[in-house]
Amino acid sequence: MAPHRILAATTLSHTDREADSSTGEHRLTGASSLEQETLQSLANTVQSSVSVITDYLKAHNLPEPTFGNLTSPNLPFVPELKEAKRVLLEATSAIEAIAQFNKFDYVGRLILLNQELTALKVAVDDFDVPNAIPIDEEVHISDICKRTGCLDEYKLLSSIRMLTQNFIFKETKLGYFAHTIHSVTLRDRDIAAYIGWNGSTVMTTSTKFTDAMKLYPNSKDPSKSAFSLAHNTDQTLFEWITKPEQQETLAGFNKGMIGTSKYSIEALSKAYPWNTLGHGTLIDVGGGQGHVSLAILSANPELKITVQDLPEVIEHSKESSPARGKVTFESHNMFAPQPKKADAYFFRHVFHDHTDDACIKAIRATLHHLRSAKNGTGGRIIVAETIMQPLDVRPPTGRQACAMNMKMCALQNGRERTVDEFDRLFKAADARFKTKAFITNGPVGSDVIEAWIEEDN
Numbered sequence: 001m002a003p004h005r006i007l008a009a010t011t012l013s014h015t016d017r018e019a020d021s022s023t024g025e026h027r028l029t030g031a032s033s034l035e036q037e038t039l040q041s042l043a044n045t046v047q048s049s050v051s052v053i054t055d056y057l058k059a060h061n062l063p064e065p066t067f068g069n070l071t072s073p074n075l076p077f078v079p080e081l082k083e084a085k086r087v088l089l090e091a092t093s094a095i096e097a098i099a100q101f102n103k104f105d106y107v108g109r110l111i112l113l114n115q116e117l118t119a120l121k122v123a124v125d126d127f128d129v130p131n132a133i134p135i136d137e138e139v140h141i142s143d144i145c146k147r148t149g150c151l152d153e154y155k156l157l158s159s160i161r162m163l164t165q166n167f168i169f170k171e172t173k174l175g176y177f178a179h180t181i182h183s184v185t186l187r188d189r190d191i192a193a194y195i196g197w198n199g200s201t202v203m204t205t206s207t208k209f210t211d212a213m214k215l216y217p218n219s220k221d222p223s224k225s226a227f228s229l230a231h232n233t234d235q236t237l238f239e240w241i242t243k244p245e246q247q248e249t250l251a252g253f254n255k256g257m258i259g260t261s262k263y264s265i266e267a268l269s270k271a272y273p274w275n276t277l278g279h280g281t282l283i284d285v286g287g288g289q290g291h292v293s294l295a296i297l298s299a300n301p302e303l304k305i306t307v308q309d310l311p312e313v314i315e316h317s318k319e320s321s322p323a324r325g326k327v328t329f330e331s332h333n334m335f336a337p338q339p340k341k342a343d344a345y346f347f348r349h350v351f352h353d354h355t356d357d358a359c360i361k362a363i364r365a366t367l368h369h370l371r372s373a374k375n376g377t378g379g380r381i382i383v384a385e386t387i388m389q390p391l392d393v394r395p396p397t398g399r400q401a402c403a404m405n406m407k408m409c410a411l412q413n414g415r416e417r418t419v420d421e422f423d424r425l426f427k428a429a430d431a432r433f434k435t436k437a438f439i440t441n442g443p444v445g446s447d448v449i450e451a452w453i454e455e456d457n
């Protein structure tokens with residue numbers, strides 16, 4: 001179905017944009033300037049995009065999302081609703097940005113964002129408040145403390161109150177808290193682990209962002225980063241985290257990767273025509289716990305999947321992965337020549353951890369298995385990442401990609417990439433590469449770049 005053009009004065013329509021970088025073609029339609037918008041035009045956009053959403057739900061006999069029902073379903077992830085939701089978010093964000101008595105109030109919120117992540121980490125990962133409050137009950141903070149073993153009532157109360165400002169928990173009467181649709185989601189301990197990883201190792205890393213820029217400007221060395229400065233090490237993140245003394249951090253990271261993938265797997269499984277691999281073999285390089293492979297496998301049960309990762313990670317996966325018995329686990333360093341021939345080499349959330357040089361090395365390590373796709377013998381590379389949005393897309397659609405990009409810069413001098421940057425990366429590894437992008441505009445790690453060698457000679 002064609003993307004909705006919700007309002008004449010509205011934004012780019014790029015739902016399900018397929019950018020084939022082999023031809024340089026980006027199918028984008030519509031354009032307008034933010035400067036032309038007024039509160040009224042933005043409000044009209046809100047009204048019309050909400051109508052698109054509610055009309056769709058009515059037509060498909062689906063319930064509307066509501067705060068009143070804790071198990072209120074998500075919006076279906078279909079093109080017509082993705083576009084309407086994106087436009088809605090852009091319009092509501094633009095209204096929030098200009099409808100201020102004092103412009104600093106808007107910027108001021110950003111300055112305090114650190115407190116919001118701290119509150120999430122404290123209440124969700126550290127003290128597991130979501131599981132201390134039964135669904136449909138309100139619980140006093142003193143009881144929450146007893147149930148969670150927290151000895152500092154006021155600071156836990158402060159953290160939960162902070163979250164209520166984001167519709168996570170609600171204070172039903174003074175000192176009593178109950179669930180909302182969002183606090184319920186946080187009962188998942190894998191998601192809690194992702195919060196913990198970001199609220200600890202990633203947050204401390206960010207404090208050294210500027211120091212690393214000054215000390216190691218434009219560094220392409222993954223061991224000379226904000227991460228290495230913050231953690232007082234000359235190792236890269238992955239060298240550091242796989243040391244025996246970081247066992248607990250690695251376990252949290254692995255669990256967190258499962259957590260963060262949960263809300264992007266549906267989009268990723270729809271983003272790419274996995275069924276074109278038929279009964280083939282897929283190697284999930286840097287596949288961690290095999291959690292993404294498991295989701296691909298459940299939709300494509302005829303595939304044979306091997307998950308490769310660093311030995312310390314594979315050891316953990318073999319013990320506790322939800323994919324045990326369904327996929328094969330194998331230790332392999334992706335910078336060493338790929339030992340296994342397969343129909344596809346899949347890298348999800350792997351390239352963004354690394355500099356271009358490192359990615360090129362990983363691609364070349366696989367090259368000997370990628371023969372011409374034209375004559376049907378070739379393997380392909382499938383990369384899943386959060387693709388950086390083109391410049392002409394309005395805020396806040398690019399927010400997640402920009403945030404992930406900052407994080408990758410800080411951790412290992414890695415980065416998120418645009419469609420064109422991916423194409424250049426593959427061509428730098430081997431000029432015969434062709435690429436094709438499958439953009440979901442969905443959650444992180446659900447955009448796909450497919451790369452293959454066009455000619456054999």
Ligand SMILES: C[S@@+](CC[C@H](N)C(=O)[O-])C[C@H]1O[C@@H](n2cnc3c(N)ncnc32)[C@H](O)[C@@H]1O
Pocket residue numbers: 238257258261285286287288289292308309310313332333334335347348349350353445
């Ligand atoms: C950000 S995680 C992504 C995990 C998983 N693919 C996902 O999408 O959730 C990056 C993974 O790359 C792995 N990795 C890092 N360096 C590697 C290397 N040299 N060889 C193989 N795997 C590596 C890490 O151990 C980690 O599991």
